[in-house]
Amino acid sequence: MTVLVTYASRHGATKGIAAAIAERLRERGRAAELRPVDAVDRLDGAEAVVLGSAVYAGSWMKGATAFVQRHREALSSLPVWLFSSGPTGSASDQDWTPKQIAAVSRDIGPRDHRVFFGAIDAEKLGFVERRIVKAVKAPTGDFRDWDRVRAYADEIADALEGES
Numbered sequence: 001m002t003v004l005v006t007y008a009s010r011h012g013a014t015k016g017i018a019a020a021i022a023e024r025l026r027e028r029g030r031a032a033e034l035r036p037v038d039a040v041d042r043l044d045g046a047e048a049v050v051l052g053s054a055v056y057a058g059s060w061m062k063g064a065t066a067f068v069q070r071h072r073e074a075l076s077s078l079p080v081w082l083f084s085s086g087p088t089g090s091a092s093d094q095d096w097t098p099k100q101i102a103a104v105s106r107d108i109g110p111r112d113h114r115v116f117f118g119a120i121d122a123e124k125l126g127f128v129e130r131r132i133v134k135a136v137k138a139p140t141g142d143f144r145d146w147d148r149v150r151a152y153a154d155e156i157a158d159a160l161e162g163e164s
């Protein structure tokens, strides 16, 4: 049985967070498989799922919500942990939870959801994205907090250990 760590990422920051979670789970002795959401056909053989998405305009990426709809039944009967790779910059009081989390939580009943700071590499952005980033004054750079990411993976590993 494996823990499927799957992600929707446009520019790679979310993929990096998912990879760090998978790596930590492996260090904790779990077989973890890392895949983009579009490359997952079936959830057979998964003992648990970690699903993450980048956040654009306050929303999860379409591929991540489509993944939930496609696998809704299987996800409802598995332990699932969610994460979002969202804001850039430093901590604030604003709630950055993407719109879709409430409905996804109703649909599949995940164990938890965590918002992580993300990354924006200005060099990778196209013209439109560059204008949006400038308009909303989103800080560019890599704000991913690897300790927080690994701590989430540890929580997941602890929960799975408690169940097996």
Ligand SMILES: Cc1cc2nc3c(=O)[nH]c(=O)nc-3n(C[C@H](O)[C@H](O)[C@H](O)COP(=O)(O)O)c2cc1C
Residues within 6 Å of the ligand: 008, 009, 010, 011, 012, 013, 014, 015, 054, 055, 056, 057, 058, 059, 085, 086, 087, 088, 096, 117, 118, 119, 120, 125, 128, 129, 130, 132, 133, 138
């Ligand atoms: C055009 C643009 C719009 C964004 N909009 C949001 C947003 O509404 N909320 C948020 O939390 N983060 C927003 N972000 C930040 C991204 O979610 C963050 O950089 C994320 O880590 C990118 O992940 P990716 O590289 O996997 O695509 C935006 C970034 C860009 C470039």
